[in-house]
Amino acid sequence: MRLRLHEFRPGTGPYEHRVVQPRHLLRHTSLTAPDPIGLLLGDHDGLNTLAGLFSFAAHSRHTLVHVPLRDGVPPDEGWGERVDLVLAHHTLGLRPSQWPELRRKLRRATPLTARTDEARTARDAASWHERQKRADARDDLRHATHARTFFLFGTREVFAETAMDFARAAGWGPRQKRVAEGHSALMAGLPLIQPPGGGHPVEVLICFKAYPPYAHFRRPGR
Template structure:
């Protein structure tokens, strides 16, 4: 997949960081604060680009991927606060408490085009699935109206595969032709459980076409 991004090089003291954002907003994609259960809802374009952005984060160990979602078209379903999304490889060394300062220093940025390798992402996602007792999980937290997902290559690739699956199969659900959202998959076993055996976290990934719904048809129709 070819992704058009904007690249930023903010500094905190002597350290330079690399931050990228989508080149254009994911207008019809939103995320409800996952505490402990959240909903990510998007159209085909949004879910496809999220798959690409997670794949890019999986193989860009020192890059922070910032996906502004609060400024899109507000969803007419769900409850909970809308949040942005930040995805990073664990080697990027991102601390959520430092993110507000980084975000304020982003500036204008410069255009960047990258390509992701879907076959490679699929291999790494499969590797994560095949080692159930020795695999990394995504650290997750909400800070400054932003949800953070931080992990190693294989678990980020697995999340990318979930979004690709939702983009491909969501439009085939029967209810979506009338504008309803459809649950397709979720991030759950990929997320670190809460301490002390409390409720397990989950982010439901749902497909929802954008209006006018009369212009939407299921694949093959």
């Protein structure tokens, strides 16, 4: 997939960070942070772009991927306050409290075009699945919410697996029953690390949602 991005190089003290954003707003995609359940609603283009961004994040250890999702079209279902999304490798050491200062410095953008490698993403996702079979597997996404932003921290393999989930949601979501009538379709969930102590599991549901007017929507093959 070819991704059209904006690249920023903000600095904090002696450090320079690399931040990328999709060049165009994902107008019909929204996210609410889990409390304990969050919801990511997206149309085909939004879910497909997120698949590409997670794939990009998987193989860009020193890059923050920022996806503005608060300014799109408000969804007609769901709950909670909408948030943006930031993806970062756990080895980068980003603290959510650093993000507001970095975000204020995202001013001078450079156009960037990147290509994702779907075959490599699939191999890394397969490696994640193999590791999850072990009793001591711990390779899920760490998460935090701060400053109206939902942060996901992970490894190459778990970002690749999540990219595959979004790709499947984008491809098969439009084929689900009743989506042409405006109903959302649950397609997957983010593999999140659960907090200690039990209780309701923390989840973010990934759903396909066509956008109105629904009379214009056609399921594939129709």
